[in-house]
Amino acid sequence: MLQLSQVLLPVDHTDAALRQAALEVLKVKTDQLKHLHIKQRAIDARRGHVSFSYTLLAEVDDESRVLQQLDKTARVQVAEPEEYQLTRPAHGISDRPIIVGTGPCGLFCGLMLARAGWKPILLERGKAAGDRARDVTGFWNRGWAFNAESNVQFGEGGAGTFSDGKLYTQIRDREHRIPWLLKELVKAGAPEDIFIKARPHIGTDRLIKVVRHIREEIISLGGEVRFEAKVSDVVIEDGIMRGVVLADGSTIEGSRIIFGIGHSSRDTFEMLHRHGVPMERKPFSIGVRIEHPQKLIDTSLYGRWAGHERLGSAPYKFVAHCGTGRTAYSFCMCPGGLVVAANSEPGTVVTNGMSSYARAESNANAGFMVDVRPEDFVGDDVLAGIAMQRRLEKAAFDLAGGTYAAPAQLLGDFLAGKASTGPGKVQPSYKPGVVWTDLTTALPDYITETLHQAIPRIEKGLRGFALEDAVLTGFETRSSCPVRIPRDAETLECTGVKHFYPAGEGAGYAGGIISAAADGLRVAEAILRHA
Ligand SMILES: Cc1cc2nc3c(=O)[nH]c(=O)nc-3n(C[C@H](O)[C@H](O)[C@H](O)COP(=O)(O)OP(=O)(O)OC[C@H]3O[C@@H](n4cnc5c(N)ncnc54)[C@H](O)[C@@H]3O)c2cc1C
Numbered sequence: 001m002l003q004l005s006q007v008l009l010p011v012d013h014t015d016a017a018l019r020q021a022a023l024e025v026l027k028v029k030t031d032q033l034k035h036l037h038i039k040q041r042a043i044d045a046r047r048g049h050v051s052f053s054y055t056l057l058a059e060v061d062d063e064s065r066v067l068q069q070l071d072k073t074a075r076v077q078v079a080e081p082e083e084y085q086l087t088r089p090a091h092g093i094s095d096r097p098i099i100v101g102t103g104p105c106g107l108f109c110g111l112m113l114a115r116a117g118w119k120p121i122l123l124e125r126g127k128a129a130g131d132r133a134r135d136v137t138g139f140w141n142r143g144w145a146f147n148a149e150s151n152v153q154f155g156e157g158g159a160g161t162f163s164d165g166k167l168y169t170q171i172r173d174r175e176h177r178i179p180w181l182l183k184e185l186v187k188a189g190a191p192e193d194i195f196i197k198a199r200p201h202i203g204t205d206r207l208i209k210v211v212r213h214i215r216e217e218i219i220s221l222g223g224e225v226r227f228e229a230k231v232s233d234v235v236i237e238d239g240i241m242r243g244v245v246l247a248d249g250s251t252i253e254g255s256r257i258i259f260g261i262g263h264s265s266r267d268t269f270e271m272l273h274r275h276g277v278p279m280e281r282k283p284f285s286i287g288v289r290i291e292h293p294q295k296l297i298d299t300s301l302y303g304r305w306a307g308h309e310r311l312g313s314a315p316y317k318f319v320a321h322c323g324t325g326r327t328a329y330s331f332c333m334c335p336g337g338l339v340v341a342a343n344s345e346p347g348t349v350v351t352n353g354m355s356s357y358a359r360a361e362s363n364a365n366a367g368f369m370v371d372v373r374p375e376d377f378v379g380d381d382v383l384a385g386i387a388m389q390r391r392l393e394k395a396a397f398d399l400a401g402g403t404y405a406a407p408a409q410l411l412g413d414f415l416a417g418k419a420s421t422g423p424g425k426v427q428p429s430y431k432p433g434v435v436w437t438d439l440t441t442a443l444p445d446y447i448t449e450t451l452h453q454a455i456p457r458i459e460k461g462l463r464g465f466a467l468e469d470a471v472l473t474g475f476e477t478r479s480s481c482p483v484r485i486p487r488d489a490e491t492l493e494c495t496g497v498k499h500f501y502p503a504g505e506g507a508g509y510a511g512g513i514i515s516a517a518a519d520g521l522r523v524a525e526a527i528l529r530h531a
Pocket of ligand 1: 100101102103104105106123124125126152153154155156157158159160161162163164165166167168229230231232260261262263264265268332340342352353354503504505506510511512513514516517
């Protein structure tokens with residue numbers, strides 16, 4: 001099989017044109033090309049032109065002769081097999097692994113261990129996806145009280161259940177875990193186009209079904225998934241984790257305890273810290289969510305092709321290195337999406353974004369973030385980064401009048417240094433609503449200054465970004481976890497606490513759905529290899 005890279009075609013090309021382009025790249029006659037398969041399709045929207053850039057797999061007669069005839073500049077090579085080698089357990093099960101958290105990390109770790117016959121017990125502080133969805137949408141849209149155990153951060157599927165479900169990541173994947181994960185996601189109900197899109201996404205509407213399917217498979221293999229089962233304590237003796245204690249006082253003992261708790265389970269980090277579990281401070285980012293009309297973004301990036309059904313709503317990405325010595329960047333951009341309340345503690349406001357599969361809402365939104373370093377934290381405490389997030393989240397709540405509305409400001413007013421009094425042409429999508437104010441009164445000066453400096457820089461590459469009516473909603477604080485729990489490079493146990501496997505985003509080894517799921521697999525593999 002040969003792999004052809006960067007085969008460019010116009011947006012409205014036909015299937016015949018794709019085949020013709022492959023024949024030309026390969027310099028073969030049509031009857032020599034036995035089979036042509038799309039491996040990946042990216043949208044190339046640089047330098048004012050929009051086209052599709054394909055990676056193709058071709059089966060041809062006499063492959064080595066075809067390759068020899070091509071000159072070295074041709075982007076053709078023998079396709080590498082991308083097979084994920086499943087780890088065989090070193091021996092049979094002795095006791096059941098305990099997995100804390102059913103985010104992508106916990107779920108895929110659980111699925112792998114369940115398929116190996118190890119019947120894992122998954123413990124989740126939040127509710128099952130359906131009940132959780134009722135709590136979350138009730139809080140956003142129907143005035144229901146905020147539920148500190150069932151929200152956008154906590155519950156089946158973890159933090160990514162109410163998201164755009166973007167599945168791209170920059171992690172290295174020599175073991176081919178990612179293609180395997182995509183296959184499992186499709187088996188569980190994700191759209192098949194995630195196989196070929198260079199920037200695949202699932203959307204909240206489908207994610208809820210996907211996580212439910214994975215749970216059902218774990219249970220069908222003898223595993224157990226317990227909801228509203230918060231781990232409130234652990235048993236550690238002589239540097240060995242022996243078990244976990246649930247909020248109802250019951251203890252579950254085990255000799256392989258995986259914590260895939262995400263970045264928001266602050267009470268759990270505090271509990272682990274009290275037990276002397278080693279942790280390190282880690283940089284993260286703080287910012288605001290910015291909303292533009294999606295049509296403006298589409299036109300800016302796709303020009304005359306804006307709105308073409310093959311392109312869908314345009315995503316964007318930017319990085320701006322500023323004179324403050326800091327970097328502003330886009331985070332978790334959601335085309336055709338909504339800004340959502342993503343807090344997990346009462347009396348706080350946190351923003352993030354989500355989309356459905358169709359990405360059909362009228363606004364585009366993205367985190368507009370600035371890097372924050374451990375030296376910015378107040379005090380030497382290892383949890384000082386969490387304290388900083390919490391202060392800002394409480395400030396956002398107070399700034400908007402203490403009702404769970406979010407503080408918001410127009411970009412033009414933000415630049416002019418004045419409070420906003422109402423929306424312009426862009427209606428904010430945040431629910432339960434926004435209060436117009438001056439965000440800079442609560443933001444650290446270096447964040448405000450970096451955002452200010454970044455705006456004209458971003459405008460150069462993304463025309464319309466500096467729109468005066470663009471809405472800024474505050475604050476975005478949960479970009480990643482402010483701590484890392486160190487682990488042994490080989491066994492992946494926490495250094496200093498045996499039988500304890502910190503994993504995923506909360507432990508500092510992932511930043512997104514796919515990287516967290518891949519880390520869950522990595523931990524399952526290590527357990528199966530060494531246990
Ligand atoms: C609104 C939003 C949108 C996002 N959009 C995207 C996106 O489009 N693409 C992307 O790649 N990433 C996105 N992310 C980030 C992504 O969701 C996370 O990186 C990912 O979910 C991390 O996976 P995880 O399994 O490590 O942790 P989590 O998904 O956070 O899961 C941790 C789970 O552990 C449970 N838990 C915590 N403590 C305990 C305890 N003590 N006892 C029992 N259970 C516990 C929690 O309830 C939670 O369900 C988004 C995040 C949010 C909040």
